[in-house]
Amino acid sequence: MTALGSLRTHRTSHTVALASLVAFVTQVVFALLMLRLFTPEEVGEFSVLSQIGFFWMTLALAQAPLSLLANAHLPAELAARHAWRASLARGLWLLPLVALALAFSKLNSWPALLWVLLLAVFQMGWTLAQAFSLRVGTAWQQAAVRVLPPLTATCAAMAAVLMGANTEGAWPSLVLSAVLGYAVGAAWLLPAWRQPVTPSDGLDANNASPSEATSTQADPRSTRLRMAHTAVDAVLATAIVLVWQRLYGAQETGWMTALLRVLGFLPAVVHMAWAQVMLAKPQDASRASPWWLGLAAFVCVILLGFACATALYAQWLDARWSGVWAYIAPLVLWQGCACLSAAFSHRPFQTQSAVTYSWACMGLALTQALVLLAPLVIEMPISATEHVSSFALVSSLGLLGLTAWMAKLR
Numbered sequence: 001m002t003a004l005g006s007l008r009t010h011r012t013s014h015t016v017a018l019a020s021l022v023a024f025v026t027q028v029v030f031a032l033l034m035l036r037l038f039t040p041e042e043v044g045e046f047s048v049l050s051q052i053g054f055f056w057m058t059l060a061l062a063q064a065p066l067s068l069l070a071n072a073h074l075p076a077e078l079a080a081r082h083a084w085r086a087s088l089a090r091g092l093w094l095l096p097l098v099a100l101a102l103a104f105s106k107l108n109s110w111p112a113l114l115w116v117l118l119l120a121v122f123q124m125g126w127t128l129a130q131a132f133s134l135r136v137g138t139a140w141q142q143a144a145v146r147v148l149p150p151l152t153a154t155c156a157a158m159a160a161v162l163m164g165a166n167t168e169g170a171w172p173s174l175v176l177s178a179v180l181g182y183a184v185g186a187a188w189l190l191p192a193w194r195q196p197v198t199p200s201d202g203l204d205a206n207n208a209s210p211s212e213a214t215s216t217q218a219d220p221r222s223t224r225l226r227m228a229h230t231a232v233d234a235v236l237a238t239a240i241v242l243v244w245q246r247l248y249g250a251q252e253t254g255w256m257t258a259l260l261r262v263l264g265f266l267p268a269v270v271h272m273a274w275a276q277v278m279l280a281k282p283q284d285a286s287r288a289s290p291w292w293l294g295l296a297a298f299v300c301v302i303l304l305g306f307a308c309a310t311a312l313y314a315q316w317l318d319a320r321w322s323g324v325w326a327y328i329a330p331l332v333l334w335q336g337c338a339c340l341s342a343a344f345s346h347r348p349f350q351t352q353s354a355v356t357y358s359w360a361c362m363g364l365a366l367t368q369a370l371v372l373l374a375p376l377v378i379e380m381p382i383s384a385t386e387h388v389s390s391f392a393l394v395s396s397l398g399l400l401g402l403t404a405w406m407a408k409l410r
Helices: 003-037 040-061 064-070 076-093 095-105 109-136 139-162 173-193 199-206 223-263 265-280 291-313 319-343 354-377 384-407
Strands: none
Touching: 003 139, 003 265, 040 076, 040 095, 040 109, 040 173, 040 223, 064 076, 064 109, 064 265, 076 095, 076 109, 076 173, 076 223, 095 109, 109 139, 109 173, 109 265, 139 173, 223 265, 223 291, 223 319, 223 354, 223 384, 265 291, 265 319, 291 319, 319 384, 354 384
16 A cells, blocks of 8 residues: 555545534534424424434445445446435335334324435435445545535524424424435435446446455345344344333433433444445555554543543533433443444455354344343343443443454454
8 A cells, every 4th residue: 555545545534534523513513402492392203203214214225335335346326326226125115114113103194204204215315425425525525425414404403493484283394404404415426327337337437446456345245134234233222222211211211322322423433434434445445454543432432431420520410410420431341342343344345254244243232132131031120230231241342352353354
């Protein structure tokens, strides 16, 4: 890898990391705006619709953005088109499941289904556009596709309130704002359809380098395996919240989820700003060592946990948040190990080990689920502190084992 190639790769990584940070801050502002300017009923309905739309979108994509990045031997435009069409087809098959979820939520089925459809489709396009821009976009485009959608949603919601727009009924401002933001993000996928591309065009259509042409990087997983991997991850993430709510109540759930949202941002940034960049730039990934990045992110998680502890100790937060104390150490350990795992998550796709990787991730998720559900199954009395500590310990050991395996892949 030349010095110029290394510089470009790290510049891309830094651009995506900074853009992701700005997007995260914008989303925090949007969340504060909801709490300040909208009623609990409006926020609650929007939360239900957005969560169902996110679940639908995640299952329909079935990790298609990873495949778009990993399959560097295919022209980016062709891979993006295929991912979009396949995701739409899977989304239609999942429609009965979405209708069942909406019926369970007791929302007005027809308007709710329309909103969820718009949220899911545009969010799906935005997610694919982020991966597509990593392969063919400039640094400015890679940043804009991450920052503009949440910024658009925030500005639209604020404008609706300032203009006194009606936030009730069939056209709630929050949902409209979110749809508009996702639509702006999805628009960055349109260049994939501007020029006709066929498989015979080869790598020339994507201006790939010779090292890309000879790379073994690919995603050989079947659609069923990718769907299973996605479903297991999504169900586990949902189960954590539901189990905590059932066993320990809304207050304990709020303490855990609030801290998890803050700390969980770091592994997400590592995955987007490092692992995905390494897949988008396979010619530079073979000599890149992710250990330093994973450890640096782990240190950042520790510092965030220390900042939360300092805020509690100095009484900067309301006394009702004092219960967060018990969650700081376990969640710091868990999310720190998740940073290490995320730093190596591109390796399986570059070493023909993606199938094994998916099975290993699903095995870890099932182990986590057993620890999570154990108090419910065996009706064993356990405190929230003991439960989160045991769950975080098992999760951390599993992630460390997964990291060690991926680090040995060459």
